[in-house]
Amino acid sequence: MEAGMSRDGWRECKLGDVAKFKTGKLNSNAAAADGIYPFFTCSPETLKIDNYAFDEEALLLAGNNANGVFSLKYFHGKFNAYQRTYIINLNNSCDYKYIFYALQKEIKNLEFTSHGTATKFLTLSILNTIPILLPSISKQKAIVSILSSLDDKIDLLNRQNKTLKAMAETLFRQWFVEEADERWEEKPLSDIAEFLNGLACQNYPPVNDNEKLPVLKIRELSSGISEQCDWATTDVSKNYIIHNGDVIFSWSASLMVKIWDGGDCILNQHLFKVSSKEYPKWFYFGWCKYHLEEFIAIAQTHATTMGHIKRGDLDAAMVVVPLKKELETMTKQMYPLLEKQIGNSKQINALMQMRDMVLPKLMSGEVSVD
Incomplete structure (x- = not known):
């Protein structure tokens, strides 16, 4: 690997030194709601499709976006991808999730370097030159452990909120669509x-x-x-x-x-x-x-x-x-669901701020994981 040495054994390199790039096979019209394999597009939401072209560990980077915000995901398994999504494979000097976090640190700058006017898009020359600071594989895994623990908590709270939202929507529909009282x-x-x-x-x-x-x-x-x-x-x-x-x-x-x-x-x-x-x-x-x-x-x-x-x-x-008493009874069921969502969102934001604060310090070696 062509790389310079940094302090404490951290190596300075470019993404192109440690990665190979492929692009997806299909256009976005190929998505099927009843598919069983993930289909990654420029949308934040992962779609489903009934076939796959890739079966591997990879980072997936949506290579174009109208607002210049690029979607980055880690995946391991069978999947397919939009033809403007880059599939990033790494050599054995890298932990995939470490590079995932390293790219998150750098990806905010990509909208300023990406090409295009109406739709922003990335080129291989841009991707190849993204700077990466690489410690030993053991330090990479230690850093990933810290950041993943925060992301796991964020994911748990988001899943809780999704469940709470579904419960509230079900109750609302039952009360006001399926069982509405003629007296109301x-x-x-x-x-x-x-x-x-x-x-x-x-x-x-x-x-x-x-x-x-x-x-x-x-x-x-x-x-x-x-x-x-x-x-x-x-x-x-x-x-x-x-x-x-x-x-x-x-x-x-x-x-x-x-x-x-x-x-x-x-x-x-x-x-x-x-x-x-x-x-x-x-x-x-x-x-x-x-x-x-x-x-x-x-x-x-x-x-x-x-x-x-x-x-x-x-x-x-x-x-x-509804009548006043009925509305009060409904509120006793709905209020906790909504307040829990608001409380979870507050925790999510605090955890995201903590992660975003500590991520660059960990990825630069400023904060030691020893």
């Missing part, structure tokens, strides 16, 4: 909650580094706060300052409804903060999600420039409201 009052969605549109945050630039917060836009709602986010002053009405647990509804472009868990930020235009002084959070959140497919269909009819819904669409979306 029908109201517009806009009557059970307030929909506060965000600010044109470019008009509220930060005045100093102490009194500012990241701006919550559609991109951040989808992918989380990042180093590329915009910033705004905190000298705005407190109603526009978003906290963990707030319900956020993107009503333009990519329509979605989420309970925010990314920390304090400033609400940008094209997003609603949904709240209510009269009804519990689970209730108006559930109804927003229930009507989401309908809203997406409406937005598509307005998509001459950017699909969106209007206030009138909130007025036209109807909900049913």
